[in-house]
Amino acid sequence: MASLVFEHPQENSTAHMTTSPLDPEEFRRQGHMVIDFIADYYKTIEKYPVLTQVQPGYLKKRLPESAPYDPEPIETILQDVQDHIIPGLTHWQSPNHFAYFPATISTAGFLGEMLSTGFNVVGFNWIASPAATELETIVMDWLGDMLKLPKSFLFSGNGGGVLQGTTCEAIVCTMAAARDQMLSQIGRENIGKLVVYGSDQTHSTLQKASQIVGIHPKNFRAIETITSTSFALSPEVAKEHGMWVHVDAAYAGSACICPEFQYFIDGVEGADSFSLNAHKWFFTTLDCCCLWVKNPSASVSSLSTNPEFLRNKATDSKQVVDYKDWQIALSRRFRAIKLWLVLRSYGVGTFLGSHVKMAKIFEGLVGMDKRFEIVAPRHFSLVCFRVSPSAISKANPSLSDHDNVNEVNSKLLEAINGSGLVYMGHAVVGGMYVLSCAIGASLTEEKHRAMAWNVVQEHADAILATMD
């Protein structure tokens, strides 16, 4: 059996530590230690500054120049994690992390990840692990049902779902299918005529995906949207022109399993594909992007290759799904098992509802403080706000022009995040620099929400006071 120990001439060799790379009893012992380590991390997470305070290159100064020659015990390694890695983490699982989007995890998601990693099957086609493929088709139909997606997106209709790593990969795959579907009608030589449209609020991943699939950069078009229509686009025009419509619901899609939010995906029947990230707001560890398509054969014809070494009777029978043909890579992880654990373990809607409730309270407090304004409508648990031009003008009329208002808000965010107490994000909406507070970490409770607003107010007090 393989050993991790190299032949080494030094006298004080640590041969006593040799063990198989997968000795079950050693796995059990070290595994328990790591679980204890992580549980303690969650228990004490609030003692760390949410946004890391290290400087670039900090780790090189702390770690040896080269990898160790002799094996080291897990105790030493975990001590180094504590001393050197944790200081360089931005604590996404902190209840005081409000930046970007929630990267929720849960016991079920974590344990599912352990099972996935523990089995470490490479389920590229059905025969490589039928359970991995079949569980994925089942959980994708379950989740699709919970979202009330039309049957045409589900295996139980003529569509189907697949778990990708990220939305970016999901959109690349979808766009490759859309591209090839159109090119089969107009000829491959006409790729330069293909155009991708998105709203001006669309995530940059759409632009990246268009570059990857060979769309000419000048043919990527962002359509202007406005606040009064909640930055929405309607798929109607696209459908009239035979275009492929994709709905990227990376962050908020999971909320649409709650009856009160389901209407946000009204009209999804007009789309060709739909995706959401379970690793954002659905208590499943990164990575886990759920993608449903109405026409799987379009994806398969774009993404499949059939080398001899992968041929098998099940594939030849065409009775099975071979997920390698739905994604970029050949190899794939057993992500379905973690989503399965999450779906079975929680009434997920309950948690999401509490996040939205906290966001509503936060929004209400922003609205009541005359120095602030809400700058974009809040629908889920993301509140976008800023110190208003009038408050800045009151503090110092000479600093109330557009650029200064943006600068004051950027300084406010820097001060808030520099405190280490909370971590919030920002965006630029219609030229306005806005602060964003995304409530949804798995550990966040009302007391954290309350503290976050206090931190914002205190720093706003300080900044406005120095302006007069």
Ligand SMILES: Cc1ncc(COP(=O)(O)O)c(C=O)c1O
């Ligand atoms: C709407 C939207 N699309 C795409 C992405 C990118 O997701 P991923 O990192 O999974 O590619 C995000 C997350 O930041 C997002 O919120």
